[in-house]
Amino acid sequence: MFFFLQAYAPLGRMKVVADNPVVTSIAESLGRTPAQIVLRWGIQQGQSVLPKTTNESRLKENIDLFGWSIPDELCDKFSKIEQVKRIRNESLVDSQSIYKTIDELWDGEI
Ligand SMILES: NC(=O)c1ccc[n+]([C@@H]2O[C@H](COP(=O)([O-])OP(=O)(O)OC[C@H]3O[C@@H](n4cnc5c(N)ncnc54)[C@H](OP(=O)(O)O)[C@@H]3O)[C@@H](O)[C@H]2O)c1
Numbered sequence: 375m376f377f378f379l380q381a382y383a384p385l386g387r388m389k390v391v392a393d394n395p396v397v398t399s400i401a402e403s404l405g406r407t408p409a410q411i412v413l414r415w416g417i418q419q420g421q422s423v424l425p426k427t428t429n430e431s432r433l434k435e436n437i438d439l440f441g442w443s444i445p446d447e448l449c450d451k452f453s454k455i456e457q458v459k460r461i462r463n464e465s466l467v468d469s470q471s472i473y474k475t476i477d478e479l480w481d482g483e484i
Contacts, residue, residue, distance in 0.1 A: 381416050384423035385409055386460070396455050400448050407435055414439050415452050459484055 385391055391412050392398075401408045409425070409432070416423040417439060425436045444452070462484065466473055473479040 379421045381421050381423045384416055384425050385412055396451055400452060410435060410439060414444055418444060418449060
C-alpha cells in the first residue's frame with residue numbers, strides 16, 4: 375500500500391512564503407520565484423502540490439517545476455525554517471466540546 379502526502383495549501387496562500395528571507399534568498403540564488411522554490415521543495419520531499427492561481431503567468435510559473443532542482447544544501451536550509459501551525463482550529467475548542475483546550479485538540483503538538 376502507498377500513501378502520498380498532499381500539501382493543504384502548498385503556497386501557504388503566499389502570505390508567509392513571499393516574505394520568508396530563506397525562501398527569497400534561495401529563489402534569488404537560483405533565478406526562480408519564491409512560489410517555484412516552495413513548490414519544488416514540496417516535490418523534492420515527495421509531496422504532491424496543487425497550487426491555485428487565477429493568473430495565467432503565475433499558472434505557467436507554477437507548472438515550470440521540472441528540469442531543475444534545489445541543491446541539497448539549499449533544501450536543508452529550507453527544511454530548517456521554523457514550522458508553525460497557522461490553522462489551529464480554535465473554534466473546535468470549547469468547554470462543551472470533547473476538546474477543552476488547544477493542547478488536547480493537537481495532542482500537545484502546538
Ligand atoms: N487550503 C484549503 O483550505 C483548501 C481546502 C479545499 C480545497 N483547497 C484547494 O487547494 C488548492 C490550493 O489551496 P489554497 O488556495 O488555499 O492555497 P495556495 O495554493 O497555497 O495559495 C493560493 C494563493 O497563492 C497565490 N499564488 C498562486 N501562485 C502564485 C505565484 N506563482 N506567485 C504569487 N502568488 C501565487 C494565489 O493568488 P492568485 O490566484 O492571484 O495567483 C492565491 O492567493 C486550491 O485549488 C483550493 O481550492 C484548499
